[in-house]
Amino acid sequence: MITLSKIAKVFNTKDGEVKAVDNIDLTIDKGEIFGVIGYSGAGKSTLIRLLNMLEAPTSGTVEVAGKSMHTLSRQKLRAARQEIGMIFQHFNLLWSRTVAENIAFPLEIKGVSKTEQKERVNELIKLVGLEGRGGSYPSQLSGGQKQRVGIARALANNPQVLLCDEATSALDPKTTDSILDLLVDINKKLGLTIVLITHEMHVIRKICHRVAVMESGKIVEQGDVLDIFRRPKQEMTKEFVKQVTEPEETEEALKHLLDKEGIGHVLQLTFVGGDTQRPLITDIVRKFDVNISILQGKISQTQHGSYGSLFISLSGEEKLITDVVDYIKSQQVEVEVIHSA
Numbered sequence: 001m002i003t004l005s006k007i008a009k010v011f012n013t014k015d016g017e018v019k020a021v022d023n024i025d026l027t028i029d030k031g032e033i034f035g036v037i038g039y040s041g042a043g044k045s046t047l048i049r050l051l052n053m054l055e056a057p058t059s060g061t062v063e064v065a066g067k068s069m070h071t072l073s074r075q076k077l078r079a080a081r082q083e084i085g086m087i088f089q090h091f092n093l094l095w096s097r098t099v100a101e102n103i104a105f106p107l108e109i110k111g112v113s114k115t116e117q118k119e120r121v122n123e124l125i126k127l128v129g130l131e132g133r134g135g136s137y138p139s140q141l142s143g144g145q146k147q148r149v150g151i152a153r154a155l156a157n158n159p160q161v162l163l164c165d166e167a168t169s170a171l172d173p174k175t176t177d178s179i180l181d182l183l184v185d186i187n188k189k190l191g192l193t194i195v196l197i198t199h200e201m202h203v204i205r206k207i208c209h210r211v212a213v214m215e216s217g218k219i220v221e222q223g224d225v226l227d228i229f230r231r232p233k234q235e236m237t238k239e240f241v242k243q244v245t246e247p248e249e250t251e252e253a254l255k256h257l258l259d260k261e262g263i264g265h266v267l268q269l270t271f272v273g274g275d276t277q278r279p280l281i282t283d284i285v286r287k288f289d290v291n292i293s294i295l296q297g298k299i300s301q302t303q304h305g306s307y308g309s310l311f312i313s314l315s316g317e318e319k320l321i322t323d324v325v326d327y328i329k330s331q332q333v334e335v336e337v338i339h340s341a
Ligand SMILES: Nc1ncnc2c1ncn2[C@@H]1O[C@H](COP(=O)(O)OP(=O)(O)OP(=O)(O)O)[C@@H](O)[C@H]1O
Pocket: 011, 012, 013, 018, 019, 020, 038, 039, 040, 041, 042, 043, 044, 045, 046, 047
């Protein structure tokens, strides 16, 4: 659905050139929810804006839904953009228009008849769960409801691609989850390809199929979300994965435990997919003469299955500990000794 080849965007500023996007190649499949994660300044906004030509590339090519976006005339670009909806962090609604009028706006521009507009707006209001709010003004809505209007408006022209620019960053965690659920629902119902940018790994974990990690204008790592969780390679990726698997409290709690006398060996086990339901700890206790204490554990759900990490402490003879570690490895569960007694 989307192919970027050797795409670059250089801004000329008073202080010299800024390479916001630096020679990126990227392919996104039809029907996929693809996430781009990175810290502030990594180039995510510029990258997503290159997809609908809100930014023109300095070099490289952009293909979206079969069109070479970078070659289109202004008029053709306007038509091509109807295949690409976009939603924003601060919603970008028209404050003097009602919900229904906001959603109808792209249809008006396209010259759709009033009757058809009304029908389509009603469908969209239903799709995003805003029944009964068509006559309200944006100022009368909560943040989550405003984003629902943004989504309905972005879908008005039946696009093939939806771009989400930090769409949940202004929302509280519960509202974020309800908007993410809506995006998954729309992706499934309409087969829509979704590209989102975020600085929160929670967003990636919850809805994305694949993810690219961006740093200084480049993609430093990309892959299936579950694989990236299982084996992050780059330091930057490891940091983002930790946001979800080892939040600050876990780190603090572990630090506290590791400082204690007689904590023994501390192992971090990582389970993926069906592994999370296996009675591995029971197996270890039955097979080996060791004592196990469970220190911390967490299972997270991704679009492609579950992912969990468990911290345990083991006490027993040195040789036995090695045997336990080998046994865990033989069960295809990732294990790392993070503290030796
Ligand atoms: N219009 C512009 N003119 C000059 N420099 C720009 C422009 N837009 C972005 N940049 C620069 O390009 C780099 C990437 O910015 P970009 O906004 O794409 O990053 P980001 O990852 O989206 O960060 P944020 O989440 O903070 O927006 C930054 O160094 C930024 O200062």
